[in-house]
Amino acid sequence: MSAEKAPALITPRTLSGFRDYLPAVMLAREEVLRRAREVYRSYGFTPIDTPACESLDVLLGKGGDESDKLVYRVLSARGDKAEMGLRFDLTVPFARFSAQYINELGTPFKRYAMGPVWRGERPGQGRYREFWQCDFDTIGTTSNAADIEAALVINDLFTALQFDRFEIRINNRMVLNGLLESLGIADKAAPVLRSLDKLLKIGREKVAEEMVREAGITPEQANRVLMMTDLTGPNEQLLTDLEAWFGGANEKATAGIRCLRELLTVAKAAGVAEGRIKIDLSICRGLDYYTGTIYETFLTDLPGIGSVCSGGRYDNLASKYTKQVLPGVGASLGVDRLIAAMEELKHPLLTGATTPAQVLVVNFDAARLGDYQRIARALRAAGVSVEVFPDAKKVGVQLGYAEKRGFKLAVIAGPAEFEQGVWKVKDLAKREEKTIVEAEVVGAVQSAVG
Amino acid sequence: MSAEKAPALITPRTLSGFRDYLPAVMLAREEVLRRAREVYRSYGFTPIDTPACESLDVLLGKGGDESDKLVYRVLSARGDKAEMGLRFDLTVPFARFSAQYINELGTPFKRYAMGPVWRGERPGQGRYREFWQCDFDTIGTTSNAADIEAALVINDLFTALQFDRFEIRINNRMVLNGLLESLGIADKAAPVLRSLDKLLKIGREKVAEEMVREAGITPEQANRVLMMTDLTGPNEQLLTDLEAWFGGANEKATAGIRCLRELLTVAKAAGVAEGRIKIDLSICRGLDYYTGTIYETFLTDLPGIGSVCSGGRYDNLASKYTKQVLPGVGASLGVDRLIAAMEELKHPLLTGATTPAQVLVVNFDAARLGDYQRIARALRAAGVSVEVFPDAKKVGVQLGYAEKRGFKLAVIAGPAEFEQGVWKVKDLAKREEKTIVEAEVVGAVQSAVG
Numbered sequence: 001m002s003a004e005k006a007p008a009l010i011t012p013r014t015l016s017g018f019r020d021y022l023p024a025v026m027l028a029r030e031e032v033l034r035r036a037r038e039v040y041r042s043y044g045f046t047p048i049d050t051p052a053c054e055s056l057d058v059l060l061g062k063g064g065d066e067s068d069k070l071v072y073r074v075l076s077a078r079g080d081k082a083e084m085g086l087r088f089d090l091t092v093p094f095a096r097f098s099a100q101y102i103n104e105l106g107t108p109f110k111r112y113a114m115g116p117v118w119r120g121e122r123p124g125q126g127r128y129r130e131f132w133q134c135d136f137d138t139i140g141t142t143s144n145a146a147d148i149e150a151a152l153v154i155n156d157l158f159t160a161l162q163f164d165r166f167e168i169r170i171n172n173r174m175v176l177n178g179l180l181e182s183l184g185i186a187d188k189a190a191p192v193l194r195s196l197d198k199l200l201k202i203g204r205e206k207v208a209e210e211m212v213r214e215a216g217i218t219p220e221q222a223n224r225v226l227m228m229t230d231l232t233g234p235n236e237q238l239l240t241d242l243e244a245w246f247g248g249a250n251e252k253a254t255a256g257i258r259c260l261r262e263l264l265t266v267a268k269a270a271g272v273a274e275g276r277i278k279i280d281l282s283i284c285r286g287l288d289y290y291t292g293t294i295y296e297t298f299l300t301d302l303p304g305i306g307s308v309c310s311g312g313r314y315d316n317l318a319s320k321y322t323k324q325v326l327p328g329v330g331a332s333l334g335v336d337r338l339i340a341a342m343e344e345l346k347h348p349l350l351t352g353a354t355t356p357a358q359v360l361v362v363n364f365d366a367a368r369l370g371d372y373q374r375i376a377r378a379l380r381a382a383g384v385s386v387e388v389f390p391d392a393k394k395v396g397v398q399l400g401y402a403e404k405r406g407f408k409l410a411v412i413a414g415p416a417e418f419e420q421g422v423w424k425v426k427d428l429a430k431r432e433e434k435t436i437v438e439a440e441v442v443g444a445v446q447s448a449v450g
Numbered sequence: 451m452s453a454e455k456a457p458a459l460i461t462p463r464t465l466s467g468f469r470d471y472l473p474a475v476m477l478a479r480e481e482v483l484r485r486a487r488e489v490y491r492s493y494g495f496t497p498i499d500t501p502a503c504e505s506l507d508v509l510l511g512k513g514g515d516e517s518d519k520l521v522y523r524v525l526s527a528r529g530d531k532a533e534m535g536l537r538f539d540l541t542v543p544f545a546r547f548s549a550q551y552i553n554e555l556g557t558p559f560k561r562y563a564m565g566p567v568w569r570g571e572r573p574g575q576g577r578y579r580e581f582w583q584c585d586f587d588t589i590g591t592t593s594n595a596a597d598i599e600a601a602l603v604i605n606d607l608f609t610a611l612q613f614d615r616f617e618i619r620i621n622n623r624m625v626l627n628g629l630l631e632s633l634g635i636a637d638k639a640a641p642v643l644r645s646l647d648k649l650l651k652i653g654r655e656k657v658a659e660e661m662v663r664e665a666g667i668t669p670e671q672a673n674r675v676l677m678m679t680d681l682t683g684p685n686e687q688l689l690t691d692l693e694a695w696f697g698g699a700n701e702k703a704t705a706g707i708r709c710l711r712e713l714l715t716v717a718k719a720a721g722v723a724e725g726r727i728k729i730d731l732s733i734c735r736g737l738d739y740y741t742g743t744i745y746e747t748f749l750t751d752l753p754g755i756g757s758v759c760s761g762g763r764y765d766n767l768a769s770k771y772t773k774q775v776l777p778g779v780g781a782s783l784g785v786d787r788l789i790a791a792m793e794e795l796k797h798p799l800l801t802g803a804t805t806p807a808q809v810l811v812v813n814f815d816a817a818r819l820g821d822y823q824r825i826a827r828a829l830r831a832a833g834v835s836v837e838v839f840p841d842a843k844k845v846g847v848q849l850g851y852a853e854k855r856g857f858k859l860a861v862i863a864g865p866a867e868f869e870q871g872v873w874k875v876k877d878l879a880k881r882e883e884k885t886i887v888e889a890e891v892v893g894a895v896q897s898a899v900g
Contacts (some may be wrong), residue, residue, distance in 0.1 A: 010507050012549040012771040015534055018501035020547055022554075023561070037480070042830045044807035044837025048478045051468035051580050052536075052566060053522075054503060072503075075523040075532060076570065082525060084465055086502075097470055099462040104472075105804075106854060108840055111473070116502060122524065130501050136520055143840040145819050152823065156830070264820075269820025270827050288640040321462040354555075357494035369712075370719025373602065375533070377720050380492045380606070387494025390593040400774050404556060405478050 002450060017121075017129030023354035029132070029339055031349050033114055035160040036134050036333060040112040043153055045136045048111045050093040052118075053084045058321075060085070070119040086118040090135045090332070091317075098139060099321035107140025107326075114335075125303075126340045137330025139317055147264045147293040147313055147330050154297055154309050154331060155272050157240050161338075162348055165300035169280035172260050173291050173312070176284055178246060178253025179228050183221050190288050191215035196229065197286035200306070204230075229282040235264055236280045291315040295331050302341050309333045353406025357385035358449040360402040364414040366392040375411060375423065375441060382442045384449060386411075403428050408449050411441065467571075467579030472721055473804035479582070479789055481799050483564055485610040486584050486783060490562040493603055495586045498561045500543040502568075503534045508546050508771075510535070520569040536568040540585045540782070541767075548589060549771035557590025557776075559824035564785075576790045576845040587780025589767055597743040597778050598713045598765055604747055604759050604781060605722050611788075619730035622710050622761070623741050626734055628696060628703025631676050633671050640738050641665035646679060647736035650756070654680075685714055709743060741765040745781050747837045752791050759783045777877075803856025807835035808899040812853040814864040816842040825861060825873065825891060832892045834899060836861075853878050858899050861891065 014020055021029060037047070052075055060068045073082040087093050090113045102109065104141040114134045123129060136153060138146040151168055158166045176193060180186045195210040202210075202224055211222040231241050239261055246253040260279060267277055283296045290314030299308060311331025318326050326441050342350055359379060361372045369388075376386040387407070389398045395412065402410050423441050426433040427448060464470055471479060487497070503524055510518045516800050523532040537543050540563045544599075552559065564584045569867075573579060586603060588596040601618055608616045626643060630636045645660040654676055661672040689711055696703040710729060715726055733746045742763030749758060761781025768776050792800055809829060811822045826836040837857070839848045843863065852860050862874040873891050876883040877898060886894050 007770075009773070012503070012508070012546045012768070014501060015503060018503060020501070020550075021497075021499040023496040023498060023565055027498055029499070030497050030577065035780070041806040042835045044805055044810075046473040046805050046834060047471075047480050048473060049471040049476055049479070051464060051470070053468060053580065055463070055465055057854060058462070067571055073525040074536070075525065083540040086524070096462045100470075101472065104853065110837070116500070138840065141840040143816075145813065145816070148819065148823070149838065149840070152827075159606040185778065213487065266820045266823055270823035318462070320457075321460055323459070355494055355496050360494075362476065363595065366593075366595070370716045373716055373720035375599070377602075385492045385494060387560070388595065388599065390588065390591040390595040390599070401556065 016127075017123035017127075019128055019130070019407050023362065024350065024352060025343070027353065027356060028347075028350045029109060029335065032161060032335060032338065032342075033132075033134065035110070036157060036291070036373050037114070039153060039157045039160050040136050042156070043110070043136075044150060045110045045112040045138075045153075048094075048097065048113055049115065050087070050090075050097055050113070052116070054087055054093060054096065056083055056085050059087065059092060070121055072120055074119050088119050089117050090115065090133050094135070094137065095318040096321055098326055099318040099324070100321075102140070102318075102324060108138055108146070109140050110136070110138045110190075112136040119315045126337065128336060131337075132335035134333040134335050135311075135330060137317075139326050139328030139330075142327045144259045144262055144293075144427070145266075148292060149260065150293070150311065150329050150331055151263055151277055152270060152272065154269070154295060155276055157309065157333065158297065163299060166276070167298050167300060168277045169283050169298065170260065170263065170272045170277060171279065171281055171283045171294045171329055172256035173284065173294060174252045174256030174259070175242065175281070175420055176229075176256075177291075178250040179225060179258060181252060182246070182250050183217075183224055185215070185217050185221055188215040188217055190224065192217065196225070196282065196284050199229070199282050200372070209248060222345045231281055235277075235279050238281070242281075245293075256353055263293065285310060285312055289314045289316075293329060299345070301345055305337060305341050305344075308338045308341060351406065355387065355405040355407060357387045357407060358407045359384055359386045359411055360398065360405075360407045361386060361388040362395055362398045362410055362412040363389040363392045364395065364412060368418065371413065371418065375413075375438070378442050379411075379445055382446055384442075384445055391432060399426075399428070409445060452617040465579075467573035467577075469578055469580070473787065475793070475801065477803065477806060478783065478792060478797075478800045480787065482583075482611060482785060482792075486564070486607060487562070487605045487693075489603060489610050490586050492606070493560070493586075494560040494729065495560040495588075495603075498544075498547065498563055499565065500537070500547055500563070502536055502539075502566070502584075504537055504543060504546065506533055506535050506678045509537065509542060520571055522568050522570055523771075537568050539567050540565065540583050544585070544587065545768040548773055548776055549768040549774070552590070552768075552774060552776065558588055558596070559590050560586070560588045562586040576787065577823075578786060582785035584785050585761075585780060587767075587778050589776050589778030589780075592777045593741075594709045594712055595716075597709065598716045600743070600745060600761065600779050600781055601713055601717055602722065602726055603727055604745060605717070607759065607783065608747065613749060616726070617748050617750060618727045619733050619734045619746045619748065620710065620713065620727060620759075621729065621731055621744045622706035623734065623744060624702045624706030624709070625692065625731070626679075626706075627741075627744040628706060629675060631702060632696070632700050633667075633674055635665070635667050635671055638665040638667055642667065642675065643734045644736050646675070646732065646734050646739075648883075649679070649732050657743055661731060666722060681731055685727075685729050688731070689714075692731075706742070711847060713743065729826070735760060735762055739764045743779060749791055749795070751795055755787060755791050755794075757784075758788045758791065801856065803859060805837065805855040807837045807857060809834055809836045809859045809861055809895060810848065810855075810857045811836060811838045812845055812862040813839040813842045814845065814862060818863070818868065821863065821868065828892050829895055832896055834892075834895055849876070849878070859895060861895070 070085040074084045116130050154168050192215045196206050208222040290312040294312040296307035297309035313329040315327050361376050372388045376388050379386045410426040422435050522536040524534045566580050604618050642665045645657050658672040691706050740762040744762040746757035747759035762778040765777050822838045826838050829836045860876040872885050
C-alpha cells in the first residue's frame with residue numbers, strides 16, 4: 001500500500017448559469033430540434049453551422065454597447081491574448097457567414113442553424129448563460145412572399161411541436177415608422193420603439209414616460225403613438241382602422257398595411273387555421289435592425305413567459321462586413337424557454353421516460369447472450385429500439401429497472417423457453433405476459449409498441 | 451446626406467483552426483448525426499448534454515499535463531477572471547456528470563452525447579481547433595455483455611452510414627497487461643502502451659527504442675512485447691496462439707482471451723458479418739484509463755486516416771469527483787474525420803445538393819402566391835420538401851437556381867394552367883415536363899421523388 005494520500009475529490013458541479021440536460025429533458029429537446037429541422041427543411045431551408053468562437057472584431061459592436069459586455073472572451077490556449085469570443089446569438093455569425101460566401105451560395109439563400117449561444121448575464125429563473133437557439137432566415141430578397149412564408153413556417157413549427165393553442169402575432173415596422181413620420185418624430189424611431197417593446201413588461205404609463213424621457217418626444221406624441229398601438233380587434237377590422245387612421249397619406253404605412261393584408265390572405269389560401277395569425281400593433285421587437293414584418297409567438301396557456309419564437313424583416317443583414325446589400329427575413333425559436341414552458345404545461349413530448357428504447361431484453365442466463373442479442377437484432381431491424389440488460393441479475397431487479405426507465409415491454413427467456421423455442425413478452429404497464437413462439441415475436445412486439 | 455464616413459468594413463473570416471459548414475457538407479453532417487443517433491437509440495442509449503464551459507478544476511489534470519495546455523480558458527463576461535474553460539472532449543464532462551447524478555440515474559446507465567469540443571492545437575490538414583465528437587458509453591457494469599454490445603453498435607453504426615468496407619479491430623488490455631506482468635514490467639504499463647500506440651505512426655523499431663528510453667525496460671523486454679503484438683492471423687488462430695503463448699499461467703491474460711472469444715462468438719450469433727471484427731494485438735489506445743476491451747475502426751479504402759471510431763473499457767470513470775466506482779465501456783465517433791473521409795471517398799451521403807428540398811414551386815405570377823403556397827402545403831403534408839421561389843423572376847432564372855441547388859422537380863403554373871386547373875411538373879435532370887391535373891399532382895410528385 002502506498003503512503004501517499006489520495007488527491008482530494010473535486011466537487012462535481014456546473015458553473016452558475018450553466019445547466020446539464022438529463023435524459024428526460026434531453027429526449028424532449030432532441031424531439032423539439034428534430035421536428036423543427038423537419039419543418040425548416042420542408043420549406044427548403046438548408047442547414048449551416050459556424051464556430052462557437054469568432055474573432056472579437058466580428059462579434060463586437062462599436063464599443064460601449066451594453067451587449068458587448070455580455071460577450072465571453074476566450075484566451076488563446078497557450079497565451080493570454082483574448083482575441084476571440086463566444087457567439088451571443090446566431091444572427092451575427094450568420095451575417096459574417098453571408099458576407100463571406102454569398103457569391104458562392106447565390107440568392108435567395110435560405111438557411112437554418114441550431115446551437116448554443118453564450119451571454120454573461122445574471123442567471124435567473126429560466127435564464128441561462130448558455131442556451132439554445134434555432135433560427136431560420138431567407139436572405140437576398142425583398143419579396144413579401146418570404147415574410148408570408150416565415151409566418152407559415154412558425155405555424156407549421158408549433159403544429160409539429162404538438163401545440164394546438166398558440167398565436168402568431170404580427171406587425172409591420174413600416175406602419176410604426178409611418179406613424180412616427182406622420183408625427184414628425186421619424187428620427188426618434190430607435191428609442192421610441194425600444195420603449196414600446198417594453199409594453200408587456202412595464203405597462204402603458206411607464207412606456208409613455210420613458211418615451212418622453214429617453215427619446216425626447218412630447219407627452220402628446222407619446223400618447224398618439226400609444227393610441228395607435230392600442231387599437232385592437234379582428235384582423236380585418238384593424239386593417240380598416242389603420243387605413244382610416246392614415247387616410248392613404250403616408251406611403252410607408254400604406255405599404256406596411258398592404259404587406260400585412262397580403263400575409264393574411266395568402267396564409268388563409270394556404271390553409272392556416274383561422275385565428276392563428278393575429279395583427280398586434282403593439283409588438284415591435286426592440287432591435288434596431290428590423291424594418292418590415294415583425295413576428296412574436298405566444299402560447300395561449302402560458303402567455304406570461306413571453307414570445308417563444310420571434311423575428312422580423314431587415315433591410316441589410318451584413319453591412320458591417322460587406323457593401324453588398326442583403327435584405328431578408330427570419331425568426332428564432334427559443335428552445336430553452338420553450339422546453340421550460342413544456343415542463344410547466346406537462347406537454348406530451350415530455351413523456352417522463354428516460355430511455356429512447358421501448359423493449360428490454362432480460363438477461364436471464366449470461367451464457368445465452370448470443371440469443372438475447374439475436375432477438376434484439378431482429379427487433380432493431382424492424383425499427384424497434386431494444387436494450388439488452390448487461391448483467392444476469394434477478395429478473396425482479398431487471399424489471400424494476402425497466403419500469404423506472406419507462407420501457408414498454410420486457411422480453412424474457414430462460415432454459416424452459418429456450419427449450420420450447422418461445423419468448424415471454426411482458427407489457428410493463430398492463431402487467432400482462434404472453435408466451436410467443438420466436439417467429440412471431442417481432443410482429444407481436446411491433447404491434448404492442450405501436 | 452451625412453458628412454460622417456461609414457465605418458471601415460470588417461473582413462468576414464473564421465479564426466485559424468475554426469471552420470464553417472456550408473450546406474453540402476452540413477447536410478452530410480446532419481445525416482451522419484441522425485443515423486448515429488438512431489443506432490445509439492436502437493440499443494437504448496439515451497441522450498444527455500452538458501455545457502461547453504466547465505470549471506477549470508473540473509477540466510484540468512494535476513497541472514503540467516500536456517493536455518491541460520490545450521484547454522481554452524474563458525474569461526468571466528464582466529471581469530478578467532479565467533475560472534472556466536471549454537471542454538476538450540466529451541469524456542471529462544461525462545465523468546463529472548456521472549459523479550453528480552448517478553444515484554438519481556441508477557445503473558447501468560447508457561448515454562450518448564454529440565457536440566463540439568475545443569483544443570488549442572496547431573491546426574493542420576483535417577485538424578481543427580473545434581471539432582465534433584459523438585460518444586456512447588455504458589457505465590455501472592463490469593459485464594462483458596456491454597463490451598460485446600459496443601462492438602455491435604459500431605458495426606451497426608458504420609452499416610447505417612453506408613460504409614460496406616470497414617473493419618473493427620479489437621484487443622484487450624488484460625492480454626497486454628498479462629504480457630507485461632509475465633515479463634515483470636507491469637509497473638511500466640502506462641509508458642509502454644503509450645509507445646505501443648504509436649506503432650502505425652512511427653514503426654516497430656522506433657517504438658522499441660522509445661519503450662527502452664521512456665519506460666526504462668530492456669531491449670529484450672521491448673522485443674518480447676512486440677513479438678506478441680506482431681502475431682497476426684485469423685481470429686480463431688490468434689486466440690489459439692495467445693493461449694499457447696501464456697499456457698494458462700497468467701490469470702489476467704486468460705480473462706482477456708476469454709472476453710475476446712466471447713465477443714466474437716456473440717457477435718456471430720447476433721448476425722455480424724464475417725470479417726467485420728478482427729483481433730489486432732497491436733492496438734491499445736494511448737490513454738492510461740483503459741483496462742479491458744479496446745476498439746478501433748478503420749475504413750478499408752482509407753486506412754491512412756486512422757481510426758474513425760475508437761474506445762474501450764475502463765475500471766473507473768469518475769474517480770476525480772466521487773468515491774463511487776463507475777466501471778464502463780464506450781467509444782467515440784470522430785465526426786469531422788469521418789466527414790473528411792467521406793469527401794475523399796465520394797461517399798453517397800454527400801449528394802452534392804445544397805438544399806434539403808426536392809421540389810421548387812416556380813413563382814410565375816406574384817399575385818398567385820396563395821395558389822403556390824397551397825400546392826406547396828399539400829406536398830409538404832405528403833412528406834415532400836418544397837420551396838416556393840419568393841420573387842416572380844423569369845422562369846429560366848428560377849429553373850437555373852433549382853438546378854444549381856440540386857432540386858429534383860419544378861412545379862409551374864401560369865395563367866393558362868390556372869385556367870385549366872393543371873400544373874406543369876418538370877423533371878430537372880431528365881428535362882422532361884408533364885402537365886398534370888391538380889388532384890393528381892401530389893401523387894405524381896411523390897412517385898417522381900421516390
